[in-house]
Amino acid sequence: MISVTTVRRPARTMATQIYFLEILKGLLITLRHFFVNMSRHVLFELGLSKEPGAVTIQFPDVPAMLGNRARTRHRLLKRDDGTPRCTACMCCETICPAKCIHIVAEDSPDVQIEKRAKSFDIDLGLCVFCGYCVEACPVDAIHMDANDVELSAYSRKDMIWSMPELLGDKKKEAHR
Amino acid sequence: MSESKTVKFKLNGREVEAPEGRLLIDAAKDAGVEIPHYCYHPALGNPGNCRLCVVEVQGAPKPLVSCRTFVKEGMVVASDSPAAMRAQQSSLELHLVNHPLDCPVCDQSGECGLQDYYMEIGRYESQVREDKLHKGKRIEAGPHVMLDQERCILCTRCTRFVDEVTKTHELGIFGRGHGQYIDLVPGKTLDNPYSGNVVDICPVGALTEKDFRYKVRVWYLDETDSVCPGCSRGCSTSVHTNTERPWHNDGRRVARIKPRHNPEVNGWWICDDGRFGYDSLDHDRLGRVMRLKDQRRELSWTEAFEEIASALASRSAGKGAGGLVVIASGMLSNEDWAAFKVLFVDTLGVKHFVFGPEPDQLGEEDELLRKREKVPNLKGGQAQGFGTEIPSASWDSLAKDIEAGKVWGLYVVERDLTKVWGQRTADLLSKLGLVIFQGPNKTATGDLAHYRLPATAYVEEEGHFTNFGGTVQAYKKALEPLGSAKPDWAIFHGLAEHLAGDRREEAVA
Numbered sequence: 185m186i187s188v189t190t191v192r193r194p195a196r197t198m199a200t201q202i203y204f205l206e207i208l209k210g211l212l213i214t215l216r217h218f219f220v221n222m223s224r225h226v227l228f229e230l231g232l233s234k235e236p237g238a239v240t241i242q243f244p245d246v247p248a249m250l251g252n253r254a255r256t257r258h259r260l261l262k263r264d265d266g267t268p269r270c271t272a273c274m275c276c277e278t279i280c281p282a283k284c285i286h287i288v289a290e291d292s293p294d295v296q297i298e299k300r301a302k303s304f305d306i307d308l309g310l311c312v313f314c315g316y317c318v319e320a321c322p323v324d325a326i327h328m329d330a331n332d333v334e335l336s337a338y339s340r341k342d343m344i345w346s347m348p349e350l351l352g353d354k355k356k357e358a359h360r
Numbered sequence: 361m362s363e364s365k366t367v368k369f370k371l372n373g374r375e376v377e378a379p380e381g382r383l384l385i386d387a388a389k390d391a392g393v394e395i396p397h398y399c400y401h402p403a404l405g406n407p408g409n410c411r412l413c414v415v416e417v418q419g420a421p422k423p424l425v426s427c428r429t430f431v432k433e434g435m436v437v438a439s440d441s442p443a444a445m446r447a448q449q450s451s452l453e454l455h456l457v458n459h460p461l462d463c464p465v466c467d468q469s470g471e472c473g474l475q476d477y478y479m480e481i482g483r484y485e486s487q488v489r490e491d492k493l494h495k496g497k498r499i500e501a502g503p504h505v506m507l508d509q510e511r512c513i514l515c516t517r518c519t520r521f522v523d524e525v526t527k528t529h530e531l532g533i534f535g536r537g538h539g540q541y542i543d544l545v546p547g548k549t550l551d552n553p554y555s556g557n558v559v560d561i562c563p564v565g566a567l568t569e570k571d572f573r574y575k576v577r578v579w580y581l582d583e584t585d586s587v588c589p590g591c592s593r594g595c596s597t598s599v600h601t602n603t604e605r606p607w608h609n610d611g612r613r614v615a616r617i618k619p620r621h622n623p624e625v626n627g628w629w630i631c632d633d634g635r636f637g638y639d640s641l642d643h644d645r646l647g648r649v650m651r652l653k654d655q656r657r658e659l660s661w662t663e664a665f666e667e668i669a670s671a672l673a674s675r676s677a678g679k680g681a682g683g684l685v686v687i688a689s690g691m692l693s694n695e696d697w698a699a700f701k702v703l704f705v706d707t708l709g710v711k712h713f714v715f716g717p718e719p720d721q722l723g724e725e726d727e728l729l730r731k732r733e734k735v736p737n738l739k740g741g742q743a744q745g746f747g748t749e750i751p752s753a754s755w756d757s758l759a760k761d762i763e764a765g766k767v768w769g770l771y772v773v774e775r776d777l778t779k780v781w782g783q784r785t786a787d788l789l790s791k792l793g794l795v796i797f798q799g800p801n802k803t804a805t806g807d808l809a810h811y812r813l814p815a816t817a818y819v820e821e822e823g824h825f826t827n828f829g830g831t832v833q834a835y836k837k838a839l840e841p842l843g844s845a846k847p848d849w850a851i852f853h854g855l856a857e858h859l860a861g862d863r864r865e866e867a868v869a
Binding site: 271272273274275277278283286288289290291295296297298299322323 | 462464465497498573574575577579580605607608
């Protein structure tokens with residue numbers, strides 16, 4: 185059953201109409217954050233707390249701190265013998281909602297492996313960083329843990345990463 | 361023979377009627393119930409070795425295989441009862457004992473019988489803990505077919521095909537027990553003219569197409585009903601195209617051609633020439649309307665129609681319509697033939713046509729499907745009078761007429777004259793004041809013409825072919841035309857309109 189709740193709009197009183205009080209309220213919130221954060225820093229410095237206060241990072245001079253589970257640039261993985269793990273099954277290409285993965289398949293020299301990627305391009309200009317490709321891969325060949333978020337380029341063409349670049353065999357070079 | 365009786369029986373609790381003597385699996389299919397099966401194929405018989413089509417029949421001591429059981433009056437059959445489902449699941453599980461389950465790298469994936477039936481009736485937890493048995497992989501069975509013995513479930517459809525349909529006996533089963541495998545008979549390769557069909561009938565990925573290998577995943581393909589233009593049989597086909605992901609299949613739009621079941625024309629099969637003869641649909645295509653001689657330039661269709669119409673009109677007014685010869689072939693659809701007649705017979709009054717398949721459009725013939733005339737629609741031309749009232753002139757007399765200066769113009773539709781005249785072609789064509797070539801592909805004749813008009817290939821237009829037996833079949837549009845190509849009938853129609861327009865202007869003046 186869907187229940188319906190009627191929410192009344194806040195009444196427009198004189199106090200809200202003149203804005204001045206609301207601006208003051210907002211400033212007070214900022215001020216409260218300042219003092220709370222300040223007291224956290226002081227307590228941490230005095231050894232009374234284990235958690236430090238929040239710090240603004242000077243990005244890009246200081247590298248960005250990324251969460252452990254952050255989805256960053258794709259990386260293609262290799263087998264123990266150094267060959268790419270990818271078998272060109274097209275599962276990632278199929279699941280990709282942005283259609284940014286372009287794989288061309290060929291015969292693998294190893295009969296037991298059967299198939300491998302001839303080329304594997306990801307257009308990061310189209311990628312939406314959903315991580316479905318990582319979920320879809322049956323052989324754990326693609327990860328999104330290169331911890332690289334500085335992906336801007338001077339042209340759309342430069343946003344396309346080729347297989348050696350994704351494998352880490354070749355440095356991505358910008359063509360200006 | 362007495363009249364065939366119908367019997368009534370119960371299927372999954374439903375009262376169903378079927379003709380007496382019909383196989384239970386067929387009767388169920390008629391009633392809309394598909395019983396899972398691998399070894400049974402309507403054209404290849406029912407050895408009953410896959411044991412997947414088992415159903416529960418009331419009164420029978422154990423489940424029966426529906427492909428070897430005939431319907432009987434008052435029979436009570438259940439294909440979806442718990443006992444029947446359990447029997448089918450067990451059969452499927454046994455089929456998968458040694459199957460490598462390499463679906464991600466298997467070309468059959470997406471149209472595989474094992475995948476389909478596992479999702480439909482399987483969904484069991486596998487009890488197999490033993491290691492899989494390894495057999496031969498990546499074996500080139502023939503020029504068109506790859507064999508993977510590990511994936512095979514030994515349904516024997518392919519061996520029955522080469523034994524019963526082509527009678528060439530290239531494949532056999534070797535070994536014993538679970539070590540059994542399909543292989544080529546020593547000293548033979550699977551190179552009969554119908555070898556591609558074993559790929560279609562293989563319910564798993566054991567036999568796959570070499571041409572299609574790793575080109576496109578099957579779920580990227582669009583299917584369009586079509587008719588093979590390879591010979592006058594006109595087999596029903598399905599054209600599989602990939603347009604959304606052009607980086608696959610080397611940029612070709614047509615990925616493969618499969619037969620479409622049509623009991624009146626081709627049954628279940630097509631020949632390899634038809635199956636793999638789709639390269640011309642994406643290679644060496646004409647896409648621009650060109651004037652090649654007297655200042656090479658790309659034209660718009662309106663410009664081309666105006667120039668050609670005025671050239672045809674002035675020359676036939678001055679030198680007579682008898683000097684224009686039109687070369688066509690059975691490549692034209694019924695619609696094209698109708699517009700062809702309107703333009704050349706009704707509007708221009710042309711008397712000399714060459715459209716017979718000799719000598720360049722003839723090929724091998726056999727009793728199964730292939731016909732000698734390698735064009736699909738000579739009958740459609742006959743319906744318009746070409747070949748009945750209007751005879752096809754011989755190439756030799758045409759060459760003599762050109763040399764004698766009796767001919768001033770040639771209109772060539774989808775035909776390469778160098779295949780008939782060889783080295784002489786350029787010499788003969790240089791004697792003519794007007795040569796127009798119209799067709800979908802680049803040819804030596806097209807390069808020698810004054811005007812070269814791009815026509816659509818059959819997959820880019822709709823139309824009908826009438827096959828040698830008079831069966832009219834529709835083919836549908838699978839792809840957009842390349843460049844500014846137009847269907848043949850539209851080109852004939854455009855020219856006829858411009859010619860009629862010229863005459864109206866003359867009348868006014």
